[in-house]
Amino acid sequence: MRRPARRRAEVATRTAPAPAQRSAASTRPAAPKRRPLRSLATLAIVAGLVAAVGIPAYGALVPETDAKTIQQAAEEGAQSLIVASEVKSSVLQRDSYSATTEAEIAKKKAAAAAAARAKMLGSTASVNIDLSLVGPGTGPVRWPLAKITRIGDGFMSRGGAHHGVDLISPGGTPIFASTSGVVRVSQESYYGYGVAIVIDGVIDGRKVSTLYSHMRYGSRTVGVGTHVQAGQVIGLVGATGRAFGNHLHFEVKINGSLVDPIAFLRANAG
Ligand SMILES: [Zn+2]
Structure with missing residues (x-):
């Protein structure tokens, strides 16, 4: 299976040096300052090439949502990181190309992030629910229903x-x-x-x-x-x-x- 490997590589480039990498670099005795940079740069080039060949529109359409989700995932550990990126790509493939206006794109980004997050957390629902749904509004307090009739x-x-x-x-x-x-x-x-x-x-x-x-x-x-x-x-x-x-x-x-x-x-x- 080649796809999972590709996703992992991509996730690695989009995430700032992980805590583990940082601490490993700082305790390394020889050439402590240059090595981590070089290895990261190499990783970026390799994964960049793979991403460019394999998933053309991926980075171009959804950079912000992507970064946020990956960051959230990173806080929860490496396992979640991979799961989140998998969810992400399937959502994007489905949604990215139909958005036209900025508002639509923003809405789709929020939906993609919500779906990725929900999937990552694991829904406990036994009935069918569209986990990409997001309530209206942007602030810290939201109406619990989209429409109060x-x-x-x-x-x-x-x-x-x-x-x-x-x-x-x-x-x-x-x-x-x-x-x-x-x-x-x-x-x-x-x-x-x-x-x-x-x-x-x-x-x-x-x-x-x-x-x-x-x-x-x-x-x-x-x-x-x-x-x-x-x-x-x-x-x-x-x-x-x-x-x-x-x-x-x-x-x-x-x-x-x-x-x-x-x-x-x-x-x-x-
Ligand atoms: Zn009541």
């Missing part, structure tokens, strides 16, 4: 017993992480919440916890301990647990205190 019961309704907001949406609508953070809860049956996920993030020094519930069975893409990105697809709208119909019951806690999710989103999401 109808709001059901609001914050502190039902005599104060309703701790979130009901975002009414068709079953199967993708749900996006409202903030980046670490998944604290990811369960098929979480009290009356049914299928639910809780993400703990930090925004401006404050702990922001978001809860997504009544999700569709088998649709959770992330497990406990997973580090998610704002806008990452985490599951699908459903009606599990104590739910009257398909909707996302969404709660927000800041430093442990419940806040009105809609007010929070209106003030912060973008």
Whole structure:
């Protein structure tokens, strides 16, 4: 098999000297300063030639996304690095050539990065979900659904017993992480919440916890301990647990205190 070898070589050139390489170079007794440079340069030339011959449009179309993903992957170790690059190439081959405007290209880049990341982390979903989906917006806080068409019961309704907001949406609508953070809860049956996920993030020094519930069975893409990105697809709208119909019951806690999710989103999401 020649392709995996080629990808590995390419990854090596795109990544700055790995920690292992750096430390090896610094402890090497002879010619400590010039050698690492030379070997890196050689590697770059060799892999550059291979890449130029084998995958023509690869570097030209998606340099930034590529660098980011590889860097993220590098933090998680060499195994992930290779997996990420494999995911990447298949995504790019599928998507790169149809984009025309800059906005479209940016959107495709985000989708490619999301898919690579999700694949790298390993989705826990048993139903079919397009992992390349990304929620709208660019900031640290995002709306959990791409479109809010109808709001059901609001914050502190039902005599104060309703701790979130009901975002009414068709079953199967993708749900996006409202903030980046670490998944604290990811369960098929979480009290009356049914299928639910809780993400703990930090925004401006404050702990922001978001809860997504009544999700569709088998649709959770992330497990406990997973580090998610704002806008990452985490599951699908459903009606599990104590739910009257398909909707996302969404709660927000800041430093442990419940806040009105809609007010929070209106003030912060973008
Ligand atoms: Zn509710």
